[in-house]
Amino acid sequence: MATIYQVSEAAGVSLATVSRVMNGNAKVSERTRKKVESAMASLGYQPNAIAQSLASNRTNSVGLLVSELHGSYFGDLMSTVENVLKRNGKHVIITAGHVDEKREHEAIEFLKSRRCDALILHAEAVSDDYLKKLVNSKVPVVVINRKVDELEQNCFVVDNVKGGYLATKAAIDAGHKNIAYISGPLFKKDASDRLAGHKKALEEAGLTFDSNSTFEGDFHESSGQEGMQHLQATFPDFTALVCANDEMASGAMTAAREAGFDIPSKLSIVGFDNVLFSRYLYPKLTTINNPIHAMGEMAAHWVLEHVYDIKSPVPIEHLFVPEVVDRDTLGTL
Amino acid sequence: MATIYQVSEAAGVSLATVSRVMNGNAKVSERTRKKVESAMASLGYQPNAIAQSLASNRTNSVGLLVSELHGSYFGDLMSTVENVLKRNGKHVIITAGHVDEKREHEAIEFLKSRRCDALILHAEAVSDDYLKKLVNSKVPVVVINRKVDELEQNCFVVDNVKGGYLATKAAIDAGHKNIAYISGPLFKKDASDRLAGHKKALEEAGLTFDSNSTFEGDFHESSGQEGMQHLQATFPDFTALVCANDEMASGAMTAAREAGFDIPSKLSIVGFDNVLFSRYLYPKLTTINNPIHAMGEMAAHWVLEHVYDIKSPVPIEHLFVPEVVDRDTLGTL
DNA sequence: CTACTCAATGTAAGCGCTTACAAAATATCG
DNA sequence: CGATATTTTGTAAGCGCTTACATTGAGTAG
Incomplete structure (x- = not known):
C-alpha cells in the first residue's frame, strides 16, 4: 500500500505538497498538481484515513447509535442519515445499543473512541444525566426520538x-x-x-x-x-x-x-x-x-451545519408532528 | 481528553507500561498495574482508537458492505454479523452500495481507506474481476450471496x-x-x-x-x-x-x-x-x-478465524441449503 | 540593478499510540 | 554472597499523515 512518502518521491515534491493536492486547499501550481496526481494514479495511492484522522483530528465520520440493526424503523433511520451525510462527503459509523444501558453505553464509548466528529443517538436505555454529560463534553451530540430537559436544542422528537x-x-x-x-x-x-x-x-x-x-x-x-x-x-x-x-x-x-x-x-x-x-x-x-425520515434528515443536517459548517438547506426544526395515515383497518361504526 | 502520556505521568510510569496494561499482553507487576489503572480511572482515560490503529496497523474493525441499510434481508445480515463479531471484541463498519457499480466501488474503497482488518461484502454490482483483484490484494475478503469462480473459499452462498x-x-x-x-x-x-x-x-x-x-x-x-x-x-x-x-x-x-x-x-x-x-x-x-443468518454467522467466523486467529466454533461451510417453510399460502389442488 | 512582495514549495514538529530493544530490578542457585 | 537468569520497566523510533513556519524564486517597482 503506497504511502504519501512514495508519492512525493515519485512526483519529485515534498510530502506537504502531496498533502496539499490531496486536500485541495492550499495553492499548488497547475504543473506540480498534475505531476502529483499522475504519481498518485500510477501508484494506486489511497490515503490512509486513519493517519489523516490522527493528524488532522478530524475523522469525517459521524457515529450513529440505533437500538437494532434490523427492523423497519431503524432501517429507515440509518438509510436516511447515511444518505444525507454521504451526499456531503461524510461517513456514518453505525452501532447497536439493543435497548440495554450497558450496551448502549459501550456503543457510545466505542463511537467516541473512534473519534467520530459527532454522534447521532437513538438512545433508549441510557440515563438523561449521562446524555447531559455527553452533550457538555467536547463531542457534538444529537438525540433522536427522546426529549431531554435542558437539551432541547439537541433533540429531535415527534410529538x-x-x-x-x-x-x-x-x-x-x-x-x-x-x-x-x-x-x-x-x-x-x-x-x-x-x-x-x-x-x-x-x-x-x-x-x-x-x-x-x-x-x-x-x-x-x-x-x-x-x-x-x-x-x-x-x-x-x-x-x-x-x-x-x-x-x-x-x-x-x-x-x-x-x-x-x-x-x-x-x-x-x-x-x-x-x-x-x-x-x-x-x-x-x-x-x-x-416522520422518522424527516427527523433523520434533520439530525444529519444539524450535524453538517454545526460540525462541518455546511449550511442546512432547510430550517432546523426540533419537533415533528405526526399525522393519520388512513388505510383499511379503521371502519366506521 | 486525556492521553496516554498524562496517564503515564499520573501513574509515575512510562508510556510503554501504560500501553502494556491497556493491552493486557506483556507482564506488568500487579502493583504497577493497579497504579496505572487507578490513574486511568481518575483521568477518565479512553484510548484513542485512531492512534492505536495507526501504531498497531490493526483496527479491530471489519467492514461490511450491504446493498441497502433497510429491508429485512440486510437487517438480518447486519445484525447477525455484528453480533458475532462484537461478541469477540471486533467492530463492524457498515456501508451501503445501493446495487450500483460506482457506489459499491466507492463503499469498498472507503472501507479499505478506513483500514478495516477484513471485508464482508454483499456486493451485487461490482465485477467478478474487481472482486478477484480485491481478494488477491492484502485485505482479507469474504463475499456473501455470490459465487465467484476461483474464489470459492471466500464465498458464502445459498444454493x-x-x-x-x-x-x-x-x-x-x-x-x-x-x-x-x-x-x-x-x-x-x-x-x-x-x-x-x-x-x-x-x-x-x-x-x-x-x-x-x-x-x-x-x-x-x-x-x-x-x-x-x-x-x-x-x-x-x-x-x-x-x-x-x-x-x-x-x-x-x-x-x-x-x-x-x-x-x-x-x-x-x-x-x-x-x-x-x-x-x-x-x-x-x-x-x-x-439461511442468511447462518451465512452471516459463517462469514463472521471465517473472518475471526482467518484474521484474528479466533477458532470458529463450527466448521466453516460455504454452501448453504435452502428449505421449504410451509405456511398458509400454498393450497393443494 | 536592488529591494521588496507574494505565491509556491519545503522542513520538521507533532497527532497518540505500539513495540523492538536496552536497562534496571528482582529472583535463583551454587 | 556474587554471578546469572528472569522479570519488569523505560527509551526511542516509528505508523502516515497535517500544518505552522521557513525558504525559495519569480515578479514588480523604484
Missing part, C-alpha cells in the same frame, strides 16, 4: 402525545366508543406519551378511561398477539384497538383473525409509526405517520 | 438453484400444473439461478416451460404487483405463483386480492427468503428459507 391523541381521535371520529389500547413499555417516554395522548382523546370525547382497556406490550409483534388475547378477557366488547406501534398492531391483527374477528368490520385497528411493512399488511394498516 | 427448484416442486407436489413465476432481475446471478431451479422442477415433472408464464421483476414489492397483473394477461389459468423473493410475493398477494383471488383457495403463492415479515403477512407466506 408522541399528539400522535397517540390522533390515533384514538380517529377511532372516536369513526364512531367507536369502546376503544382498547396496547401500549409500549411504559418506562419509555414515547410509550407513555402515546398513552397520554390516547387518554386525552378519550377524555375530550367524554369517554372514561378504563384501566382494563389497556395492555402493556413491549413494542414487538408477539406482545400484540398477547395483548389482543388479554384484552378480550379484560375488556370485551371493544370495537377498536389502538396500538402503540405497527409491529404490535400486526400481531394483534393476527390474533384477531385467529379469534374470528374480521378487520375492520368487527374490529378496527390503528397502529403507530407507519413503518414500511404496514402497507403490506392485509388489510393495509391505518396508522400514525412517525 | 439458489435448489431453492428455486424446491419452491416450484412444492407447488407441483401440491397438485399444481399451471405455475407462473415472477423472477428477480436476471442479470443477477441469484435471480437467474432461482429461475433455473424453477425450470428444472417443471421439467422433472414433465411440465413444459412457457415463456409467457414468467415475469421479470426487480425484487421489490411493486414489481410483484405488476407481475401479477401482467401474468393474468399473458398466462391466465395459473393456479400457483412462485416468486423469487418475499417482497414480490407480498406485492403479488396484494394484487391478487385486488383482482378477487382468494389465497390460497384460488391462487397459491410461494415466496423466497423467509424474511421476517413473511410471517406477518396474511395469509402467512409459504416460502423458501434463505
Whole structure:
C-alpha cells in the first residue's frame, strides 16, 4: 500500500505538497498538481484515513447509535442519515445499543473512541444525566426520538402525545366508543406519551378511561398477539384497538383473525409509526405517520451545519408532528 | 481528553507500561498495574482508537458492505454479523452500495481507506474481476450471496438453484400444473439461478416451460404487483405463483386480492427468503428459507478465524441449503 | 540593478499510540 | 554472597499523515 512518502518521491515534491493536492486547499501550481496526481494514479495511492484522522483530528465520520440493526424503523433511520451525510462527503459509523444501558453505553464509548466528529443517538436505555454529560463534553451530540430537559436544542422528537391523541381521535371520529389500547413499555417516554395522548382523546370525547382497556406490550409483534388475547378477557366488547406501534398492531391483527374477528368490520385497528411493512399488511394498516425520515434528515443536517459548517438547506426544526395515515383497518361504526 | 502520556505521568510510569496494561499482553507487576489503572480511572482515560490503529496497523474493525441499510434481508445480515463479531471484541463498519457499480466501488474503497482488518461484502454490482483483484490484494475478503469462480473459499452462498427448484416442486407436489413465476432481475446471478431451479422442477415433472408464464421483476414489492397483473394477461389459468423473493410475493398477494383471488383457495403463492415479515403477512407466506443468518454467522467466523486467529466454533461451510417453510399460502389442488 | 512582495514549495514538529530493544530490578542457585 | 537468569520497566523510533513556519524564486517597482 503506497504511502504519501512514495508519492512525493515519485512526483519529485515534498510530502506537504502531496498533502496539499490531496486536500485541495492550499495553492499548488497547475504543473506540480498534475505531476502529483499522475504519481498518485500510477501508484494506486489511497490515503490512509486513519493517519489523516490522527493528524488532522478530524475523522469525517459521524457515529450513529440505533437500538437494532434490523427492523423497519431503524432501517429507515440509518438509510436516511447515511444518505444525507454521504451526499456531503461524510461517513456514518453505525452501532447497536439493543435497548440495554450497558450496551448502549459501550456503543457510545466505542463511537467516541473512534473519534467520530459527532454522534447521532437513538438512545433508549441510557440515563438523561449521562446524555447531559455527553452533550457538555467536547463531542457534538444529537438525540433522536427522546426529549431531554435542558437539551432541547439537541433533540429531535415527534410529538408522541399528539400522535397517540390522533390515533384514538380517529377511532372516536369513526364512531367507536369502546376503544382498547396496547401500549409500549411504559418506562419509555414515547410509550407513555402515546398513552397520554390516547387518554386525552378519550377524555375530550367524554369517554372514561378504563384501566382494563389497556395492555402493556413491549413494542414487538408477539406482545400484540398477547395483548389482543388479554384484552378480550379484560375488556370485551371493544370495537377498536389502538396500538402503540405497527409491529404490535400486526400481531394483534393476527390474533384477531385467529379469534374470528374480521378487520375492520368487527374490529378496527390503528397502529403507530407507519413503518414500511404496514402497507403490506392485509388489510393495509391505518396508522400514525412517525416522520422518522424527516427527523433523520434533520439530525444529519444539524450535524453538517454545526460540525462541518455546511449550511442546512432547510430550517432546523426540533419537533415533528405526526399525522393519520388512513388505510383499511379503521371502519366506521 | 486525556492521553496516554498524562496517564503515564499520573501513574509515575512510562508510556510503554501504560500501553502494556491497556493491552493486557506483556507482564506488568500487579502493583504497577493497579497504579496505572487507578490513574486511568481518575483521568477518565479512553484510548484513542485512531492512534492505536495507526501504531498497531490493526483496527479491530471489519467492514461490511450491504446493498441497502433497510429491508429485512440486510437487517438480518447486519445484525447477525455484528453480533458475532462484537461478541469477540471486533467492530463492524457498515456501508451501503445501493446495487450500483460506482457506489459499491466507492463503499469498498472507503472501507479499505478506513483500514478495516477484513471485508464482508454483499456486493451485487461490482465485477467478478474487481472482486478477484480485491481478494488477491492484502485485505482479507469474504463475499456473501455470490459465487465467484476461483474464489470459492471466500464465498458464502445459498444454493439458489435448489431453492428455486424446491419452491416450484412444492407447488407441483401440491397438485399444481399451471405455475407462473415472477423472477428477480436476471442479470443477477441469484435471480437467474432461482429461475433455473424453477425450470428444472417443471421439467422433472414433465411440465413444459412457457415463456409467457414468467415475469421479470426487480425484487421489490411493486414489481410483484405488476407481475401479477401482467401474468393474468399473458398466462391466465395459473393456479400457483412462485416468486423469487418475499417482497414480490407480498406485492403479488396484494394484487391478487385486488383482482378477487382468494389465497390460497384460488391462487397459491410461494415466496423466497423467509424474511421476517413473511410471517406477518396474511395469509402467512409459504416460502423458501434463505439461511442468511447462518451465512452471516459463517462469514463472521471465517473472518475471526482467518484474521484474528479466533477458532470458529463450527466448521466453516460455504454452501448453504435452502428449505421449504410451509405456511398458509400454498393450497393443494 | 536592488529591494521588496507574494505565491509556491519545503522542513520538521507533532497527532497518540505500539513495540523492538536496552536497562534496571528482582529472583535463583551454587 | 556474587554471578546469572528472569522479570519488569523505560527509551526511542516509528505508523502516515497535517500544518505552522521557513525558504525559495519569480515578479514588480523604484
